[in-house]
Amino acid sequence: MIDIRDVSKSFTLHNQGSAVIRVMEGASLHVAPGECVALTGASGAGKSTLMRVIYGNYLAASGSVLVGGLDVVQAEPREILQLRREVLGYVSQFLRVVPRVPTVEVVAEPLLALGADPDAARARAEALLSRLNIPERLWKLSPTTFSGGEQQRVNIARGFAHAYPALLLDEPTASLDAANRAVVLELIEEAKARGAAIVGIFHDVEARARVCDRVVDVSAFTPGAAA
Numbered sequence: 723m724i725d726i727r728d729v730s731k732s733f734t735l736h737n738q739g740s741a742v743i744r745v746m747e748g749a750s751l752h753v754a755p756g757e758c759v760a761l762t763g764a765s766g767a768g769k770s771t772l773m774r775v776i777y778g779n780y781l782a783a784s785g786s787v788l789v790g791g792l793d794v795v796q797a798e799p800r801e802i803l804q805l806r807r808e809v810l811g812y813v814s815q816f817l818r819v820v821p822r823v824p825t826v827e828v829v830a831e832p833l834l835a836l837g838a839d840p841d842a843a844r845a846r847a848e849a850l851l852s853r854l855n856i857p858e859r860l861w862k863l864s865p866t867t868f869s870g871g872e873q874q875r876v877n878i879a880r881g882f883a884h885a886y887p888a889l890l891l892d893e894p895t896a897s898l899d900a901a902n903r904a905v906v907l908e909l910i911e912e913a914k915a916r917g918a919a920i921v922g923i924f925h926d927v928e929a930r931a932r933v934c935d936r937v938v939d940v941s942a943f944t945p946g947a948a949a
C-alpha cells in the first residue's frame with residue numbers, strides 16, 4: 723500500500739547562502755495493508771521529514787513514494803489532493819480549522835468531501851466524538867476555543883472519519899489521558915483490522931509496542947550512515 727524506494731531529500735536554505743542540508747538518502751520502506759510501522763530515531767533524524775515526503779508536503783529529490791499505486795514524487799498537485807481525499811489520511815499533532823465551523827462539521831468534512839450522505843457523515847462524526855469523550859454540548863461549537871487535549875481528540879475523530887486505506891499518525895496519543903489514549907489505540911487497531919496501512923511516530927513506547935508491527939529507525943537513512 724505504501725512503498726518507498728530509495729528516497730533522498732535535502733533542503734536548500736535560500737536565506738542562508740543557499741546552504742544545502744542533506745537529511746535523507748536511500749530511504750526505503752514497504753507497508754502492507756493492515757500493517758502499522760513506527761518510525762523511530764533520535765530527534766532530528768528525519769521522522770517528520772519522511773512523513774511529509776509520504777504526504778507530498780516535501781518533494782523528494784529522487785526515488786519513488788508509491789501510495790495506493792500513485793507515485794507522490796511524480797504526481798500532479800491535483801492527483802495529490804485526490805490521494806489525500808480518498809486514500810491517504812494524516813493525523814497531525816495539532817488541529818487546524820477554519821474559525822466558526824462547528825466541531826461536528828469539522829469531523830464530518832472529510833466524508834462530505836467524498837460525497838457521503840450528509841446525515842450518515844454527521845452520524846459517523848457524532849459517534850466518533852462521543853467515543854472520544856467530547857461532550858455533546860461542544861459539538862455545535864467551533865473547536866478553536868477547546869483545550870489542547872479536546873482539540874487533539876477532534877483532530878483524531880476527523881482523521882478516522884473516513885476509512886482511509888493508508889494513514890499517517892504523528893504522535894496520536896501524546897497528551898491524552900489514559901481513557902482517551904485507550905480509545906485511540908482501539909481506533910488504530912480497528913483501522914488495521916479493516917486493512918489500513920499505517921506509518922506513525924509514537925513517542926509513547928507502550929502504545930507503539932501495542933499497535934505497531936515493526937519499528938524502522940530512520941537514522942539508517944541519514945546520509946553517510948552505514949547501510
Ligand SMILES: Nc1ncnc2c1ncn2[C@@H]1O[C@H](COP(=O)(O)OP(=O)(O)OP(=O)(O)O)[C@@H](O)[C@H]1O
Nearest residue numbers: 733734743745763764765766767768769770771772
Ligand atoms: N523545512 C526544512 N528546512 C530545512 N531543514 C529542515 C526542514 N525540515 C526539516 N529539516 C531538517 O531535517 C532534519 C530532520 O528533521 P525532522 O523534523 O524530520 O526530524 P525528527 O526526527 O522528526 O525530529 P523530532 O523527533 O525532533 O521531531 C533536521 O536536521 C531538520 O533541521
